[in-house]
Structure formats: C-alpha cells, structure tokens
Amino acid sequence: MTVRDICSEFNIGGKYISCAELSTGNINNTYQVRFLRDGEEKNYIIQRINKSVFTEPEKVMENIIKVTHHIRIKIKENDLSTKKFVLRAFRSKKDDQPFVIDDVGDYWRCYRFINNSITYDTCEDxxxxxxxxxxxxxxxxxxxxxxxxxxxxxxxxxxxxxxxxxxxxxxxxxxxxxxxxxxxxxxxxxxxxxxxxxxxxxxxxxxxxxxxxxxxxxxxxxxxxxxxxxxxxxxxxxxxxxxxxxxxxxxxxxxxxxxxxxxxxxxxxxxxxxxxxxxxxxxxxxxxxxxxxxxxxxxxxxxxxxxxxxxxxxxxxxxxxxxxxxxxxxxxxxxxxxxxxxxxxxxxxxxxxxxxxxxxxxxx
Ligand SMILES: Nc1ncnc2c1ncn2[C@@H]1O[C@H](COP(=O)(O)OP(=O)(O)O)[C@@H](O)[C@H]1O
Ligand SMILES: [Mg+2]
The missing domain is CATH 3.90.1200.10 (Aminoglycoside phosphotransferase (APH), C-terminal lobe)
Incomplete structure (x- = not known):
C-alpha cells in the first residue's frame, strides 16, 4: 500500500496533493502529506510505527490517545490553541481506530501537521x-x-x-x-x-x-x-x-x-x-x-x-x-x-x- 492509500483509510477530508518522507526521527517512518480541502491546504503526518521497537502498537496508541486527551483539556483551560500545542491523532474510517493496519500487518497513524513548525536535530542555541x-x-x-x-x-x-x-x-x-x-x-x-x-x-x-x-x-x-x-x-x-x-x-x-x-x-x-x-x-x-x-x-x-x-x-x-x-x-x-x-x-x-x-x- 502507498502512503496515499493509507491516507484514504483515515477520516480526513479533502483531495490528496503530495507526500514527502521526513528524514528526521530515527524510529518510525514519517511522511508529511499535503491535502486540499475547501480551497485550503491541510497537512498531515503519516507514520508507520516501528513494530520491532513497539511490539504492541495498539497499546502505544491507547496511551497516546489518553495522554493527548488529557493535555487537550488543559490547553483549552489555558485558552491556548489545541491545533498548536498538542498532537491530534485521526481515526480510521472503517472501524474508528487511531491506526490503520496495512496489507503486510504494519500499523500506521495519522496526526494533524502542526502548521508552520520546525524541529531541530541538534541544538546550539x-x-x-x-x-x-x-x-x-x-x-x-x-x-x-x-x-x-x-x-x-x-x-x-x-x-x-x-x-x-x-x-x-x-x-x-x-x-x-x-x-x-x-x-x-x-x-x-x-x-x-x-x-x-x-x-x-x-x-x-x-x-x-x-x-x-x-x-x-x-x-x-x-x-x-x-x-x-x-x-x-x-x-x-x-x-x-x-x-x-x-x-x-x-x-x-x-x-x-x-x-x-x-x-x-x-x-x-x-x-x-x-x-x-x-x-x-x-x-x-x-x-x-x-x-x-x-x-x-x-x-x-x-x-x-x-x-x-x-x-x-x-x-x-x-x-x-x-x-x-x-x-x-x-x-x-x-x-x-x-x-x-x-x-x-x-x-x-x-x-x-x-x-x-x-x-x-x-x-x-
Ligand atoms: N504532528 C507533527 N507536526 C509537525 N511535524 C511533525 C509532527 N509529528 C512529527 N513531526 C516531524 O517528524 C519528525 C519525526 O517524528 P517522531 O514522531 O519524532 O518520530 P521518531 O520516533 O522516528 O523520532 C519530528 O522530529 C518532526 O520533525
Ligand atoms: Mg522523534
């Protein structure tokens, strides 16, 4: 399955434009995907979870859902933007799970891309x-x-x-x-x-x-x-x-x-x-x-x-x-x-x- 196929299984609307693999990160395979929705560009992160490190991906995702849910409430209480300050995982169309399993049994997840953001692999500043x-x-x-x-x-x-x-x-x-x-x-x-x-x-x-x-x-x-x-x-x-x-x-x-x-x-x-x-x-x-x-x-x-x-x-x-x-x-x-x-x-x-x-x- 291609990354585009994986995207189509998540509950994210709009039209697929393109996909690029991000080289940062050394555990999972991470892709930034661009979509067009109502004339506006929306970006997502699609990640294949490394199964040799995380042998129980469902449990990993359960932890992430619980923790991000808790943080989201705190962010709202502090009047901060939930689009910027906490990860948001999307769910699958078919069974409403926070992951999709591909034809070879690999687990994929989809996050909202945090707009206009950057990460630093090394940091001197x-x-x-x-x-x-x-x-x-x-x-x-x-x-x-x-x-x-x-x-x-x-x-x-x-x-x-x-x-x-x-x-x-x-x-x-x-x-x-x-x-x-x-x-x-x-x-x-x-x-x-x-x-x-x-x-x-x-x-x-x-x-x-x-x-x-x-x-x-x-x-x-x-x-x-x-x-x-x-x-x-x-x-x-x-x-x-x-x-x-x-x-x-x-x-x-x-x-x-x-x-x-x-x-x-x-x-x-x-x-x-x-x-x-x-x-x-x-x-x-x-x-x-x-x-x-x-x-x-x-x-x-x-x-x-x-x-x-x-x-x-x-x-x-x-x-x-x-x-x-x-x-x-x-x-x-x-x-x-x-x-x-x-x-x-x-x-x-x-x-x-x-x-x-x-x-x-x-x-x-
Ligand atoms: N939601 C997101 N929004 C923007 N960039 C992201 C997001 N999630 C991951 N990234 C980018 O992808 C990189 C790798 O993702 P990460 O989850 O850290 O994977 P790994 O476990 O392989 O380190 C991050 O360092 C960051 O640059
Ligand atoms: Mg990382």
Missing part, C-alpha cells in the same frame, strides 16, 4: 534549549494529575537501571562473543558507577518518589517550534509515554542536549557536560515544574542525569558483549565508542556535581 526545557516541563505539569498507572507499559523496564545492570552482568558472565577481555577497563568503570546509578530506581521501587507520566524520549527534535516566532509548541513523539520518575525525563534530556559532542563521538577527551546548555535546559524545565516536585524528587534530578548516562553506557556495552544485536552499528566497535562516550560524560557529570547542584538551586 541556548534560548531554544531553554524553551525545549520549558516545553517538557509544561508537559509534566499538564499530566501532573493524570494517574500514571492507567498507562500501558509498552517497553517493560525501559529505564530500570537495576535490570539493565543485571543484563550487563549476565553478558559478562556468558561472554558469548569472547569480547570481555577487549573492554576490561570500560566494564570496571561501569561496575564502579553501579551503586550510585541504581539509586534512582531504588527510590521508585521503595515508593519514596512518585510514579509520574514520563515522556521517555526528551530529545530536542521531539519539541516543535513555531518557524516564525520561535515559540515552543507541542511535544511530539509520544510512543514511549509510560510511568516513570521525573528525573528520567530531566536526566535523559541533559544527557542528550548538554553533551559537548554527539553521542557516538570517539574523541572522548572532548566529551564534557556543557554547563551553559545544562543551565539553559534546567532553567526552562525547573521553572515550570518546581512547585510540583517533592523535596526528594528535586534532589534526584541531577542523579537522573548521571543515571541515564550510565544506563545508556551499560546498554551499549551489553549489546557489544552480546554481538551488536540491538543497536544499529555502522562499524565494528561502534557500540564500544558509544559506551566510552557515555562513560566520559557520566564522569564529567560526577566531577561537576557541585556546580550542577548550585545551578539547579537557582531555579527552585
């Missing part, structure tokens, strides 16, 4: 980083009174650092590809981080911090911005919305946005935490959420930055030990470079912890 922080903070606030247990766990133990470490130790023990000896130093470093890195999960398991609705993919290209005014609009990419700790969202955003290098840069001497970017994101995020957090939660945000960075290093190295099966690799040892990069970042986060605590305090 501090004011944009601050606005991304505040968009993710607002997302938290809109969902602050949503019962997280209503959501499906679409990827079990996604940010469970304890089980990630268990898988790591298993890979070391089994050593199926005889690679342990090649990464002795990295293994030692990650083992030394373990006690501190799993603390956040322990707080969650012990009920010391609340389970909240978390986005779980807080990259800057998952926030749309108005092309003209630069204002942050809707938070996109809600596939991984699940129950979690607020420090997961804050920490993963810092890990991604405030690294001085890209995630797999092998020049690990250059990998540092950029304090200016850290502060910009923190300012945006914390200014939004500060009144909603418990005292313990506040103290976990920087721990989250450390834990999310270490967790990803653990995942990269586990995948290397198990034969590079999960992450797409471009060359042998790609996962080792990625792990080293994240270890270097975690080391710098730990080194700068006092400075980070001082910065975060300013915004609480």
């Amino acid at each position: 501090l004011s944009i980083i601050e606005r991304a922080g505040s968009a993710f903070g607002k997302f938290q606030n809109y969902l602050g009174d949503f019962d997280a247990s209503e959501l499906h766990i679409t990827i079990p133990n996604f940010h469970n650092t304890i089980t990630r470490y268990e898988a790591f130790h298993q890979a070391i023990e089994k050593n199926p590809y005889r690679r342990v000896s090649k990464v002795k130093e990295e293994i030692e470093r990650l083992c030394a981080f373990e006690e501190k890195a799993v603390k956040l999960q322990k707080y969650l398991d012990d009920g010391q911090i609340p389970l909240r609705v978390t986005h779980n993919d807080t990259k800057c290209n998952n926030v749309s911005f108005d092309k003209t005014s630069g204002q942050a609009l809707a938070v996109l990419d809600l596939d991984t919305v699940m129950p979690g700790a607020i420090a997961h969202d804050f920490g993963d955003a810092i890990r991604f946005i405030a690294n001085t290098c890209i995630e797999d840069d092998p020049d690990i001497e250059a990998v540092k935490l950029d304090l200016a970017k850290y502060e910009a994101f923190t300012k945006g995020f914390v200014s939004e959420v500060k009144d909603a957090l418990t005292e313990l939660e506040k103290s976990t945000l920087n721990l989250g930055a450390f834990a999310m960075t270490v967790e990803l290093a653990v995942r990269f190295l586990t995948d290397y030990l198990n034969g590079d099966k999960y992450f797409k690799t471009k060359y042998p040892g790609h996962n080792v470079d990625r792990a080293r990069n994240q270890i270097a970042l975690a080391t710098d986060i730990e080194y700068k912890m006092e400075q980070l605590e001082a910065i975060i305090k300013k915004y609480f």
Whole structure:
C-alpha cells in the first residue's frame, strides 16, 4: 500500500496533493502529506510505527490517545490553541481506530501537521534549549494529575537501571562473543558507577518518589517550534509515554542536549557536560515544574542525569558483549565508542556535581 492509500483509510477530508518522507526521527517512518480541502491546504503526518521497537502498537496508541486527551483539556483551560500545542491523532474510517493496519500487518497513524513548525536535530542555541526545557516541563505539569498507572507499559523496564545492570552482568558472565577481555577497563568503570546509578530506581521501587507520566524520549527534535516566532509548541513523539520518575525525563534530556559532542563521538577527551546548555535546559524545565516536585524528587534530578548516562553506557556495552544485536552499528566497535562516550560524560557529570547542584538551586 502507498502512503496515499493509507491516507484514504483515515477520516480526513479533502483531495490528496503530495507526500514527502521526513528524514528526521530515527524510529518510525514519517511522511508529511499535503491535502486540499475547501480551497485550503491541510497537512498531515503519516507514520508507520516501528513494530520491532513497539511490539504492541495498539497499546502505544491507547496511551497516546489518553495522554493527548488529557493535555487537550488543559490547553483549552489555558485558552491556548489545541491545533498548536498538542498532537491530534485521526481515526480510521472503517472501524474508528487511531491506526490503520496495512496489507503486510504494519500499523500506521495519522496526526494533524502542526502548521508552520520546525524541529531541530541538534541544538546550539541556548534560548531554544531553554524553551525545549520549558516545553517538557509544561508537559509534566499538564499530566501532573493524570494517574500514571492507567498507562500501558509498552517497553517493560525501559529505564530500570537495576535490570539493565543485571543484563550487563549476565553478558559478562556468558561472554558469548569472547569480547570481555577487549573492554576490561570500560566494564570496571561501569561496575564502579553501579551503586550510585541504581539509586534512582531504588527510590521508585521503595515508593519514596512518585510514579509520574514520563515522556521517555526528551530529545530536542521531539519539541516543535513555531518557524516564525520561535515559540515552543507541542511535544511530539509520544510512543514511549509510560510511568516513570521525573528525573528520567530531566536526566535523559541533559544527557542528550548538554553533551559537548554527539553521542557516538570517539574523541572522548572532548566529551564534557556543557554547563551553559545544562543551565539553559534546567532553567526552562525547573521553572515550570518546581512547585510540583517533592523535596526528594528535586534532589534526584541531577542523579537522573548521571543515571541515564550510565544506563545508556551499560546498554551499549551489553549489546557489544552480546554481538551488536540491538543497536544499529555502522562499524565494528561502534557500540564500544558509544559506551566510552557515555562513560566520559557520566564522569564529567560526577566531577561537576557541585556546580550542577548550585545551578539547579537557582531555579527552585
Ligand atoms: N504532528 C507533527 N507536526 C509537525 N511535524 C511533525 C509532527 N509529528 C512529527 N513531526 C516531524 O517528524 C519528525 C519525526 O517524528 P517522531 O514522531 O519524532 O518520530 P521518531 O520516533 O522516528 O523520532 C519530528 O522530529 C518532526 O520533525
Ligand atoms: Mg522523534
């Protein structure tokens, strides 16, 4: 089936004009489709959901419908435009579902395209980083009174650092590809981080911090911005919305946005935490959420930055030990470079912890 065929199965009126694949995003296949309706151009996003990552697409869509419904009510209460500030999923003509299944069993969805919007894959501009922080903070606030247990766990133990470490130790023990000896130093470093890195999960398991609705993919290209005014609009990419700790969202955003290098840069001497970017994101995020957090939660945000960075290093190295099966690799040892990069970042986060605590305090 073509994208045009898929469109015809959704309840969207008008005449199809054209379709272009968007190259941004690395999980799903995303297309921008143009329609003409009553003399006016209407744009939609059509996405094929990646079934190898999301094995239960119906549950993913159920989560998205619930969460966007809740946010839409909040947006209306705040007299904001629901066309700009929240995703809207269209339903199928045939059975009124928020997806269409094609002839080979793939799931497709259709969103309203947020007009005149843009996303940034990399972000150097501090004011944009601050606005991304505040968009993710607002997302938290809109969902602050949503019962997280209503959501499906679409990827079990996604940010469970304890089980990630268990898988790591298993890979070391089994050593199926005889690679342990090649990464002795990295293994030692990650083992030394373990006690501190799993603390956040322990707080969650012990009920010391609340389970909240978390986005779980807080990259800057998952926030749309108005092309003209630069204002942050809707938070996109809600596939991984699940129950979690607020420090997961804050920490993963810092890990991604405030690294001085890209995630797999092998020049690990250059990998540092950029304090200016850290502060910009923190300012945006914390200014939004500060009144909603418990005292313990506040103290976990920087721990989250450390834990999310270490967790990803653990995942990269586990995948290397198990034969590079999960992450797409471009060359042998790609996962080792990625792990080293994240270890270097975690080391710098730990080194700068006092400075980070001082910065975060300013915004609480
Ligand atoms: N409703 C939308 N309006 C405008 N652009 C969108 C919309 N949804 C997605 N996009 C664009 O498509 C890109 C990829 O979509 P996303 O849902 O983030 O997929 P992935 O999971 O592959 O990252 C986004 O970064 C954004 O540029
Ligand atoms: Mg995305």
